[in-house]
Amino acid sequence: MSSIRLDRSLRRSVSVQLYMALRDKILSGALGAGDRLPATRVLAREIGVSRTTVIDAIDRLVSEGMLVSRIGAGTFVSETLENQSLVAAPRQASGSAGRQPRLSYVISEAQTGFAHRSWLPHKPRAFTTALPALDAFPMAHWSRLSARHLRGARSDVMGYGQPKGLAALRRAIATHLGALKGIRCHPEQVFVTSGAQHAFSLIGRLFLNPGDRVWMENPGASGARNALLSEGAEMVPVAVDDEGLVVADGLAKAPHFRLAFVTPSHQQPLGHVMSLPRRLELLQAAEKAQALIIEDDYDGEFYFGNAPGPALHSIDANGRVLYVGTFSKSLFPSLRLGFVLVPDRMVDNFDKMFDTWASGPSTMTQAVVAEFMDEGHFATHIRLMRQLYKARHEALQDAARTLPDSIRLHKTTSGFHTPAFLEAGFSETDIVQQARHAGVTLAPLGRYCLSPNPQSGLVFGFGCATPEDITWGISVLRDLPALRSCDARKLV
Secondary structure: OOOOOOOOOOOOOHHHHHHHHHHHHHHHOOOOOOOEOOOHHHHHHHHOOOHHHHHHHHHHHHHHOOEEEEOOOEEEEOHHHOOOOOOOOOOOOOOOHHHOOOOOHHHHHHHHHOOOOOOOOOOOOOEOOOOOOHHHOOHHHHHHHHHHHHOOOHHHHHOOOOOOOOHHHHHHHHHHHHHHHOOOOOHHHEEEEOOHHHHHHHHHHHHOOOOOEEEEEEOOOHHHHHHHHHOOOEEEEEEEEOOEEOHHHHHHHOOOOOEEEEOOOOOOOOOOOOOHHHHHHHHHHHHHHOOEEEEEOOOOOOEOOOOOOOOHHHHOOOOOEEEEEEHHHHOOHHHOOEEEEOOHHHHHHHHHHHHHOOOOOOHHHHHHHHHHHHOOHHHHHHHHHHHHHHHHHHHHHHHHOOOOOOEEEOOOOEOOEEEEEEOOOOOHHHHHHHHHHOOOOOEEHHHHOOOOOOOOEEEEEOOOOOHHHHHHHHHHHHOOHHHHHHHHHHHO
């Protein structure tokens, strides 16, 4: 036992470390079935710990059945472990087929088409996408409301809560959608989810059979793509132009589609707003195909130009649009809070799903957000963020004028990201990698593409970056070798 080494600098207690060390010796076969352990005093002296520490560790193993204590005889490794193969097999190389678990047929097929998703830094910096202005969040109001609920009845914040979401939050969401989006709805149509990704997965699970064809904007939202692929969908890349999803392209490729995924208020990642004629064309195509539409309105509140066109859900006369919203962009990502607004004819289907197996986010989180909305803080925050994002977008446009002519930054009218398009000869990968090494985060446009896109580019997030961060980030990009090399080729 003298080989056991304990580290008192760890947060894990010495007693737990000893328990884990003895357990590992048993599982590895170093201590075999029937072997007697040294007396606790002897073991304590060998290892350099108190006898109480040893007794605590041994008691844990006795309670688990790995050790047996016999009065007057000592402590022994349980005979139950005899002839049991507990020794781990030799570790094989990563990716070895013999060590891989059997996956479901659906996931095995889906993972070949998964879009790559990079970890996004939780700390704001230029030009991280999908991260709102955390520095401008009204933390004082949020802290006050959180404390109020923590001081209230424990059952209100610690219980399971209502399956489809806290009633107060569903009412607040319905009121917000009516006031901001002009969507006529009632709270029973609102189902609270653990973020938008959860909503996409639930929709796919409820309505898709393996092999069902889904129109996907190309380029489009990679998270939604992966969620629907995981439910067995066959993704159909549909082109996007200045008016949004090209319905004619979708009909040419898959006229009998089951589902269409769109971001009409602020196309992800190109930033286009879907025109009203295109919205009506999409609704007509869905009705003819008896298909459904997911309307992902991930940052539609933050328009700083003209207000976007009406929500698809608000002009849908046939109950085909499922409207998905998220608080990750309007408040902050770690909430993991979203919702889906469903047509009246689907309420019973969603009720059954949530009543039987679907579970939502923390009741405490829902309660705080509901009161945050009811007290008017949410509406105020949205108004302030529109002004802030407009200012940061203008700062980005001003700074970008110093970039070479071969990179063209697109102007947007809402949200907190915008694309930049590259001339031929630029490498998205090289630029992104060199920028990352210099401390700047960029997303390549190709990451969002289901099929190859002739236009190469980058996506700039500006919501979480201060004007100073933006100016610094542009100065870094201006000096990247990948950009200079392109300029050099133009001079040859």
